Amino acid sequence: MKERKAWLVNGFLGLLFNLALIALAIVLLVNETAPVLAIVLLVIGSLLFSAITVVQPNQAQVVTFFGSYAGTIRESGFWMTLPLSTRKKVSLRVRNFNSVKLKVNDVEGNPIEIAAVVVFRVVDSAKALFDVDNYMQFVEIQSETALRHVANKYPYDAYEDNGYSLRGNSEEVALELSRELQERLSVAGVEVLEARLTHLAYSTEIASAMLQRQQASAILAARSRIVEGAVGMVQMAIIQLQREGVIELDEERKAAMINNLLVAIVSDRSANPVINTGSLY
Known part of the structure; x- marks a missing residue:
């Protein structure tokens, strides 16, 4: 199926034409000049009343004529379409x-x-x-x-x-x-x-487990950033000490210093420094 436009005329013109037919039929019946024609005109006028329809904005009317699709009326207003047809409304609104x-x-x-x-x-x-x-x-x-x-x-x-x-x-x-x-x-x-x-x-049955997984992932990502920053700070400290000649560090003392700095920076608790004052005796 594919939508196509139905046959239609302006409803006001169609209603005026229909009223004219009925008026003519009444005149013929009163004058008794052509009673058969008057009856035919009355029947046609009655059928044309069934063809009048009103279409609201953003609405379509699908016209079927004795089981056959006759088209769709999309234009809003007062219309006259096929008589004896059935029309079903379809909303075109969002x-x-x-x-x-x-x-x-x-x-x-x-x-x-x-x-x-x-x-x-x-x-x-x-x-x-x-x-x-x-x-x-x-x-x-x-x-x-x-x-x-x-x-x-x-x-x-x-x-x-x-x-x-x-x-x-x-x-x-x-x-x-x-x-x-x-x-x-x-x-x-x-x-x-x-x-x-x-x-x-x-889902509720795994929500708590997935929350723990998200927390663990966040902690792991934060620890990775801390370790990366700590290694960079230790490298800068050692390079600056050697450049300025503040202290001579052999490999053993350098390893000890690196260990102490990393522990102090990476630890999640405040560091408690221990001062070596030498022996009293």
Whole structure:
């Protein structure tokens, strides 16, 4: 199915023409000049009343004539179309669908909770009505299916910084979700304007364990930075001491000094210096 424009005329002109037919039929009946023609005109006038319809802004009416698709009226206003036809309204307004919180597994098998909002609108009324049974229900089911599929392709968090993750690359995930939804919903004549995650969290049974993992990763990253900075400070201290000739350091004393400096800088507690004053005796 593909949407096409239905036959229509201005409703005010059609109503005026219809009233003129009925007036002419009444005159013929009163004068008894052509009663058969008057009856025919009355029947035609009655049928034309069934062709009058009103279309609201951002709304379409799909016209079917004895089971056959006759076209779609998209222009808002007062119209006259095919008599004895049935017309079904389809909203062309932008709408959104909030999915429920789904419990799925990411690519690493971790159970997570995820939800999304999908912004869409109908662009082909014929496909929306005739190619699927219920396009709103179709949008909901396909949105949840696409969300599950995208969630299964990525980890919740990329601890090794080796690719996309659901938490760290929300924009890229939203774009891929929109593309996949558009492929699924095009059969229903629906255009996806935006799809974005609204909820993302570890499932309750592993939330505490994953929190400990995140804390451990943060501590490890901080320790790495501290050690890197401590090594640089020790190198600068030794180079400056040797350059200014403050003290002569052999390899053994240099190793001891490096050990003491690293312990003092890297330790998470305040250092307690010990002063060597020599022997009393």
